[in-house]
Amino acid sequence: MRIPFYKPLLVAASAGLLASCSSTAPKIVSTPIENIDSIPLKVTDLSETQLKGWGGADLVKDTIPGMSVKKAYDEIIKNQKGKTVIVGVIDSGVDIEHEDLDGVIWTNADEIPNNNKDDDNNGYVDDVHGWNFLGDAVKENMEYTRIYKRLKPKYEGKTASSISTADQKEFILYKEAKTEYEKEYQETLQTKNQYEQIKEQLVAAHAAVSNRLGKEDYTKEELSAMEANAQPMSQYKAMLMQIQNNVNENIPEALKELDEAIDYYAGRLESHFNLELDGREVVGDDPYNIQDRDYGDNRVSGPEADKEHVKHGTHVAGIIAAERNNNLGIKGVANNVEIMAIRAVPDGDEYDKDIALAIRYAVDNGAKVINTSFGKYFSTNPEWVREALKYAAENDVLIVNAAGNDGLDLDGEMIYPNDQTPDNPTEISDSFLTVGALNYEYGADLIAGFSNYGKMNVDVFAPGTKIWSTTPNNEYEFLQGTSMAAPAVTGVAAMIRSFYPKLSASQVKEIIMNSGLPTNASVIVGGDSNNTKAFSELSTSGRMVNLYNALILASQTK
Numbered sequence: 001m002r003i004p005f006y007k008p009l010l011v012a013a014s015a016g017l018l019a020s021c022s023s024t025a026p027k028i029v030s031t032p033i034e035n036i037d038s039i040p041l042k043v044t045d046l047s048e049t050q051l052k053g054w055g056g057a058d059l060v061k062d063t064i065p066g067m068s069v070k071k072a073y074d075e076i077i078k079n080q081k082g083k084t085v086i087v088g089v090i091d092s093g094v095d096i097e098h099e100d101l102d103g104v105i106w107t108n109a110d111e112i113p114n115n116n117k118d119d120d121n122n123g124y125v126d127d128v129h130g131w132n133f134l135g136d137a138v139k140e141n142m143e144y145t146r147i148y149k150r151l152k153p154k155y156e157g158k159t160a161s162s163i164s165t166a167d168q169k170e171f172i173l174y175k176e177a178k179t180e181y182e183k184e185y186q187e188t189l190q191t192k193n194q195y196e197q198i199k200e201q202l203v204a205a206h207a208a209v210s211n212r213l214g215k216e217d218y219t220k221e222e223l224s225a226m227e228a229n230a231q232p233m234s235q236y237k238a239m240l241m242q243i244q245n246n247v248n249e250n251i252p253e254a255l256k257e258l259d260e261a262i263d264y265y266a267g268r269l270e271s272h273f274n275l276e277l278d279g280r281e282v283v284g285d286d287p288y289n290i291q292d293r294d295y296g297d298n299r300v301s302g303p304e305a306d307k308e309h310v311k312h313g314t315h316v317a318g319i320i321a322a323e324r325n326n327n328l329g330i331k332g333v334a335n336n337v338e339i340m341a342i343r344a345v346p347d348g349d350e351y352d353k354d355i356a357l358a359i360r361y362a363v364d365n366g367a368k369v370i371n372t373s374f375g376k377y378f379s380t381n382p383e384w385v386r387e388a389l390k391y392a393a394e395n396d397v398l399i400v401n402a403a404g405n406d407g408l409d410l411d412g413e414m415i416y417p418n419d420q421t422p423d424n425p426t427e428i429s430d431s432f433l434t435v436g437a438l439n440y441e442y443g444a445d446l447i448a449g450f451s452n453y454g455k456m457n458v459d460v461f462a463p464g465t466k467i468w469s470t471t472p473n474n475e476y477e478f479l480q481g482t483s484m485a486a487p488a489v490t491g492v493a494a495m496i497r498s499f500y501p502k503l504s505a506s507q508v509k510e511i512i513m514n515s516g517l518p519t520n521a522s523v524i525v526g527g528d529s530n531n532t533k534a535f536s537e538l539s540t541s542g543r544m545v546n547l548y549n550a551l552i553l554a555s556q557t558k
Contacts, residue, residue, distance in 0.1 A: 093310030095314045
């Protein structure tokens, strides 16, 4: 399943720490943040300003579990600039003309724009800002839909006993894909129908109350004070008050979000589960032949004029590196970064071939960090991606990966891409970092309810709930998911590689893991209040990523 899912401090004694790995590194005379369990819980709601920037907040000062980004810039980075770092964003595409990104987009200096030649002989014609491995494709099936559809003619109606030994593995894959398809299709259909019923009731309630109060944008206080002694008005009032109390927003906004949810599930039925859809047909390649590489184009912002389907990648790019000094929009985690846009994730599940080639493209063209905010639970050619992960490691490139948004323990559930499996926890790469998502509430709800976790298969946690960032056509929106947590960590990795370029990718991974903030608290996992676990047991490091601490530790690492 695709991962753009829509889901008092005791300070150690001061010590002078001098940067030693690079002449570009800032001199650090700072003390790491430690012993956060003594920090009081925040009891007031976040303001709009706090919510829009909570990922960069400091837990000590703000009692918000951000990554201390502002503290790092104010006290360590200041006006210093390190080495420029190229970051590959393998995603749905990026709006490279966005006002807050146009100054940080990678340009291939060895390619002459629009001359229809492969000037740098890298196999990609006019790849000025990256590559679009999807061509004109936008809508796609889920991987299990593709597997079910492809193998159905061969195995439909057959029993295991009738299958040859040579085909047993494929038959099992077919059965698993069919089961997953049927389950997900029915759940999606039921959810869409439920939302449509809720909308019908909500529209009626809102119309009646708006008429009574003489306004549509009424507050909680106004609704609470409204007299409603008889049915159906008392029922309408109760329904609307429940919505306002639960989601803390006005009803017109709730109706808008309900429409978006209905459209989302209707879209899944039309594309993700549509057995008649051949989303790949317009690309013109064979997606199951890794040697068939002459496909795609240089339109990294996608084929659509409205750029709607590059929202996810644009949001991710903004979290990493939105311009910090242009007095517009937001401030990305990293400065002195160039975003290499690689479009390889459709509206549906990505193809293994595209991801493998996208990773290799990023590595071969100079990326030192790659962000992979996507994932799925079925894979037809995982070996291609695993070989690409090894290739990245061999070439000293760090990959920062989203853990997924199904509230699952990944130590018992295989997800792709990954550098290990539940059956074999030995990592195939020492430069692959998997990130779970934090909520902005420090306490029992610290882990985002949607976030996957796992002591062996998730490395760290970072802000991922309700993250404000860039979206196409100079817009900004809140999105959430481990898709948003991964680029926050990518930004941290880019800063380390910028100021300490002599550190290897594997060292950067270890620094990020070892410098994070630990807590002894028990937290709710999977959004189930009856399921609590020690935060320290939810990832390999047991820590929350922190830019301030990471820079201090990097300065001490030889």
